[in-house]
Amino acid sequence: MKTTEAIKSEKQLNNDDEKSLRGTLVSVGFVAAVIVVMWVAVFWIYMERV
Amino acid sequence: MQHRLEEMWMIVSVGILVVFMIIIGYQTFAMGMGPPSHSETIDPQKVEETAPFDEPGVFETGENKYEVVMILQSFGFTPSNIEVPVGAEVEFVMTSKDVTHGFQVPGTNINAMVMPGHIQKISHTFDEPGNYLVICNEYCGIGHQAMSTTITVK
Ligand SMILES: [Cu+2]
Numbered sequence: 542m543k544t545t546e547a548i549k550s551e552k553q554l555n556n557d558d559e560k561s562l563r564g565t566l567v568s569v570g571f572v573a574a575v576i577v578v579m580w581v582a583v584f585w586i587y588m589e590r591v
Numbered sequence: 592m593q594h595r596l597e598e599m600w601m602i603v604s605v606g607i608l609v610v611f612m613i614i615i616g617y618q619t620f621a622m623g624m625g626p627p628s629h630s631e632t633i634d635p636q637k638v639e640e641t642a643p644f645d646e647p648g649v650f651e652t653g654e655n656k657y658e659v660v661m662i663l664q665s666f667g668f669t670p671s672n673i674e675v676p677v678g679a680e681v682e683f684v685m686t687s688k689d690v691t692h693g694f695q696v697p698g699t700n701i702n703a704m705v706m707p708g709h710i711q712k713i714s715h716t717f718d719e720p721g722n723y724l725v726i727c728n729e730y731c732g733i734g735h736q737a738m739s740t741t742i743t744v745k
Contacts, residue, residue, distance in 0.1 A: 566596045569600045577607060590698070
């Protein structure tokens with residue numbers, strides 16, 4: 542059985558973890574944007590030439 | 592332990608892939624816009640005796656529709672210096688007599704690998720008049736860089 546104190550500190554820890562993942566989310570989002578832009582560009586060139 | 596942010600980017604990543612595959616899949620299977628690839632085979636040593644390659648050339652098959660039966664070999668295209676009218680829908684039917692060659696028309700979507708033993712088909716509609724360069728884009732030997740011809744659209 543966990544004490545209220547323990548649950549609180551666990552939550553706190555998770556929140557800190559989530560905060561530290563912000564940068565990762567932004568980086569992953571940047572990579573995703575690059576992939577989408579490249580895909581759309583290649584798709585557009587293909588459709589231009591059909 | 593999964594985090595909300597991790598879930599978010601997993602969903603977005605999978606979503607992007609699914610969207611790409613739906614678009615490409617729809618074009619390929621519903622609109623017939625798949626990449627050139629044909630499962631027809633041919634004996635590469637008997638190309639000249641096998642129809643339609645016993646008679647390579649440009650043939651009119653319908654209203655402004657053409658079929659080009661073409662043999663590729665080191666280091667040329669038969670027939671070469673093709674002429675078609677503007678707006679012609681041309682289907683190229685190709686095979687190789689020796690090694691793997693390429694058939695590419697820069698600036699268009701025509702880009703096919705032509706392998707001995709296989710019959711390759713690719714079609715294109717030439718809406719713009721002009722002189723189109725055709726090049727072999729698979730290294731095929733000492734004269735590879737000289738392997739080119741033209742398609743004249745007028
Ligand atoms: Cu070649």
